[in-house]
Amino acid sequence: MNNTKNTEAERLNFMEKLYLPEIAKGLGLTMKYMFKPKFTRQYPEERFEPTGSYRGRPVLVDTTGGERCVACGLCSRVCPALAIEVQASETEREKERYPVKFEINMLRCIFCGFCEEVCPEEAIVMSKEYDIVFTSQEEAILGKEDLLVPEEQLQDRLEYLAEYK
Amino acid sequence: MPEIGWILVEAGVKAVFIVILILSAAAVSVYAERRVSAIIQLRLGPNRVGPFGLLQPIADVFKLFWKEDVVPKAADMGFHRLAPVISLGIAIAVYAVIPFAHYIEIGGTKYYFGIAPNVNIGLLYILAMTSVSVYGITLAGWSSNNKYSLFGGLRSSAQMISYELSMGLSLIGVLMITGTLSLNEIVLQQSGWGWNVFVQPLGFIIFLVSSFAETNRTPFDLPEAEPELVGGFNTEYSGMKFGMFFLAEYANMATASAFIVLVYFGGWQIPFDIGLGAGSIALALVQFAWFLAKVIFFILFFIWVRWTVPRFRYDQLMNLGWKVLLPLAILNIVITGVWIMIFG
Numbered sequence: 001m002n003n004t005k006n007t008e009a010e011r012l013n014f015m016e017k018l019y020l021p022e023i024a025k026g027l028g029l030t031m032k033y034m035f036k037p038k039f040t041r042q043y044p045e046e047r048f049e050p051t052g053s054y055r056g057r058p059v060l061v062d063t064t065g066g067e068r069c070v071a072c073g074l075c076s077r078v079c080p081a082l083a084i085e086v087q088a089s090e091t092e093r094e095k096e097r098y099p100v101k102f103e104i105n106m107l108r109c110i111f112c113g114f115c116e117e118v119c120p121e122e123a124i125v126m127s128k129e130y131d132i133v134f135t136s137q138e139e140a141i142l143g144k145e146d147l148l149v150p151e152e153q154l155q156d157r158l159e160y161l162a163e164y165k
Numbered sequence: 166m167p168e169i170g171w172i173l174v175e176a177g178v179k180a181v182f183i184v185i186l187i188l189s190a191a192a193v194s195v196y197a198e199r200r201v202s203a204i205i206q207l208r209l210g211p212n213r214v215g216p217f218g219l220l221q222p223i224a225d226v227f228k229l230f231w232k233e234d235v236v237p238k239a240a241d242m243g244f245h246r247l248a249p250v251i252s253l254g255i256a257i258a259v260y261a262v263i264p265f266a267h268y269i270e271i272g273g274t275k276y277y278f279g280i281a282p283n284v285n286i287g288l289l290y291i292l293a294m295t296s297v298s299v300y301g302i303t304l305a306g307w308s309s310n311n312k313y314s315l316f317g318g319l320r321s322s323a324q325m326i327s328y329e330l331s332m333g334l335s336l337i338g339v340l341m342i343t344g345t346l347s348l349n350e351i352v353l354q355q356s357g358w359g360w361n362v363f364v365q366p367l368g369f370i371i372f373l374v375s376s377f378a379e380t381n382r383t384p385f386d387l388p389e390a391e392p393e394l395v396g397g398f399n400t401e402y403s404g405m406k407f408g409m410f411f412l413a414e415y416a417n418m419a420t421a422s423a424f425i426v427l428v429y430f431g432g433w434q435i436p437f438d439i440g441l442g443a444g445s446i447a448l449a450l451v452q453f454a455w456f457l458a459k460v461i462f463f464i465l466f467f468i469w470v471r472w473t474v475p476r477f478r479y480d481q482l483m484n485l486g487w488k489v490l491l492p493l494a495i496l497n498i499v500i501t502g503v504w505i506m507i508f509g
């Protein structure tokens with residue numbers, strides 16, 4: 001025969017079935033929580049400082065000799081969101097190829113970091129920027145001038161990549 | 166001007182004050198609700214608009230006004246519009262009989278705090294009005310032509326009918342003791358610390374639980390249970406029509422608190438002698454403040470309970486109403502009757 005005493009309601013003892021004492025207990029608990037310290041971070045004033053492992057907006061590394069990118073197009077190829085467009089051209093420099101046009105559509109980007117992973121030159125890396133704001137769709141397409149970031153500012157990420165990639 | 170004219174003018178002026186008071190009370194309760202819920206959940210809550218976020222309710226109302234008012238094509242236009250008006254109108258109409266303080270005497274005339282606090286059916290009037298308010302919700306659910314809304318409306322009517330009974334019966338205990346339906350009379354009889362809650366503890370608990378159900382507050386907010394019914398009766402409402410339901414909910418909460426305070430916690434009666442003459446403005450103001458303080462306490466209590474207790478299941482709600490509260494309310498009447506027979 002089935003044990004009919006096995007439901008949750010029947011395992012409660014008399015005081016618990018009265019319900020009101022249990023509610024009082026619950027009210028006591030929430031009262032205690034009212035005086036606990038709060039977790040809220042007051043965003044624009046208190047900002048979150050990411051570490052090197054953070055995947056923010058993808059940027060191009062800008063060295064003293066210009067960008068590292070050789071316009072191989074691998075990042076554009078791997079991007080699952082089809083956010084990157086690269087157009088190659090030739091230069092007089094030692095690395096013969098460079099991108100005349102490099103665009104990332106930030107409305108498409110999903111911050112997966114595949115572009116960074118696939119790049120043979122470590123030319124595109126994920127930065128720490130997370131508050132990215134646009135007021136129009138055109139603005140959201142970042143060109144080379146918006147994407148190039150000096151190498152020094154990306155040290156944390158480059159060190160992280162050197163260690164874990 | 167004839168006598169009746171002056172009475173109407175007096176009532177009109179009071180009505181304007183009371184409506185302003187209720188609407189601002191509703192706005193402040195919305196703010197309190199958000200703040201209290203936040204600190205219970207270890208958050209901060211709205212703190213950006215104005216000092217401590219105090220202007221948040223104004224921003225909320227502005228937002229509601231600017232929003233597009235979407236009405237479903239198949240909705241019953243007339244009733245769809247009427248429903249929020251009923252809800253809010255009735256929530257405000259209840260205050261006609263609530264005494265906020267005793268009276269001030271100017272030139273031999275007594276001016277009472279409240280539009281008709283001495284009317285001899287005050288208690289009955291409030292019960293009647295709160296039952297009518299279910300029409301607002303039921304009509305909203307029905308006229309939206311949406312199954313979720315309809316479910317919300319139906320639940321609401323079932324819930325109101327079930328809990329109205331125990332609410333009314335629990336008040337009978339108080340009636341047997343005080344022997345009057347006039348709210349001012351009931352308050353006057355609770356002078357000093359002779360609060361009805363000490364005489365009628367069981368009745369008070371039944372009344373408290375039922376008023377949670379009557380105001381559709383958690384744990385009895387089944388008419389708008391989001392996980393099951395989208396938004397319940399107000400799914401198809403937007404803009405200021407939704408705002409009116411919202412205000413009505415908070416105004417009802419304030420009514421329920423005021424009602425509890427009047428019937429069980431001595432209303433505006435100050436339990437000690439503070440040496441101000443009866444009928445003076447100062448005394449009336451102190452009484453008003455004392456009454457308000459108690460009402461605010463209960464509003465906060467309503468909010469506190471909401472963020473503590475989870476919602477009931479529908480069958481649990483009905484079981485509680487019919488199998489627990491109703492018998493207890495009848496038991497309370499019997500006990501009170503026996504008590505009166507033996508002691509007085």
Ligand code: SF4
Nearest residue numbers: 069070072073075119
């Ligand atoms: S960023 Fe890297 S992967 Fe992309 S085109 Fe340039 S070199 Fe190739």
Ligand code: SF4
Nearest residue numbers: 079109110112113115
């Ligand atoms: S992070 Fe991912 S989605 Fe964004 S550009 Fe790189 S590959 Fe594309």
